[in-house]
Amino acid sequence: MGKVSAVIVTYNRLPMLKEAIAALESVEPKLSHLIVVDNNSDNDTKEYLESLGDRIEYVRLSENVGGAGGFNAGIRYFYEQTDDDYVWVMDDDTIVHQDSLQPLLAFADENKNFSFLSSNVLFTDGKPSVRNVLRQYGTFNTTLNKKFTKPVLVENGTFVSVLFPRYIVGKIGLPITDFFIWIDDLEYTERALRVAPGYLVPASNVTHKMRSNTEDDITNDIPERVPRYFNMYRNRVYTMNKRNFYRRVRGEAKIKWDYMRLKTGKMPDKAERLKVMRDGIAAGKQFNPIIEFPDEKPEAN
Structure with a gap:
């Protein structure tokens, strides 16, 4: 081993x-x-x-x-x-x-x-x-x-x-x-x-060992955590666009489902949640982060 x-x-x-x-x-x-x-x-x-x-x-x-x-x-x-x-x-x-x-x-x-x-x-x-x-x-x-x-x-x-x-x-x-x-x-x-x-x-x-066995969900999370969902949707769109056709379509459907639940639901700060989600999706389409590589470990003499 x-x-x-x-x-x-x-x-x-x-x-x-x-x-x-x-x-x-x-x-x-x-x-x-x-x-x-x-x-x-x-x-x-x-x-x-x-x-x-x-x-x-x-x-x-x-x-x-x-x-x-x-x-x-x-x-x-x-x-x-x-x-x-x-x-x-x-x-x-x-x-x-x-x-x-x-x-x-x-x-x-x-x-x-x-x-x-x-x-x-x-x-x-x-x-x-x-x-x-x-x-x-x-x-x-x-x-x-x-x-x-x-x-x-x-x-x-x-x-x-x-x-x-x-x-x-x-x-x-x-x-x-x-x-x-x-x-x-x-x-x-x-x-x-x-x-x-x-x-x-x-x-x-x-x-x-999480606090609860639930998913992160923009429709019901506490207001203090809502801004971080910008990262979720930006990063999800970037990752989704690297996938094959079938998995990309499935990912798009998941985002549309989230949006529909948010649009039709009743929750605190609904307008702010919608804005965070829209901003994250828009940013994901332009997101082009750098992928870093580690240095090779020198060979021992």
Whole structure:
């Protein structure tokens, strides 16, 4: 089995982060490196992470560049500062199980032609996490409507426990920092799929410790969170336009359905929500972010 770096991105969620780190430190087989990217959190997080010393690789950013920028920095660190074979990526509310990694590595040992491997993501009650639904490639089967028992090809993955081999990072580059939040994981895994197949490995289970097992939805989210939906629709339109015809049409239908629900529904600040959505869609049509590539690690003498 190859060597693994785990990358976890955090921002001001210290109690959750402590639990996530403890879970990663107990995983079998042991990690080669545990890389924690801190999006310029408050001092309590900084002091805690510094206190861990060489138990982790601490990457503290000078500003909050969102989850997308954090994953960009973490995967870059893996590629440039380690010689590990795989990078295992997750949010700070991902709680891995002691045996979450072993099935991913077992699959990787037997199947070299893959671009990413996703875990089966569960909510705290053991039910499927609705924010991390994966679709079996070329079907209508998803992790919400079907219990998979064997590895299956999927259309994309999320940054809640997904493993990439080193060669994929070198070939496709890094997550797009300009996304800031949302859809960065879908775009990145779909970019990887253009190189090799991606799989769900259902024997690898993790817990996504969200506040509630619900989707992000502009029609019913609290007013304080509405502005960030600009990123969702901008990034979704950009990603959707890179897909094949069938999946692009399906993505367009999803956006139209969201718009119709918003237009006909009753909710606070409806005009503001419609504006955020329209602005995001319009921006997505013009969005052309830079895809960065890591530097190659120098060969040892």
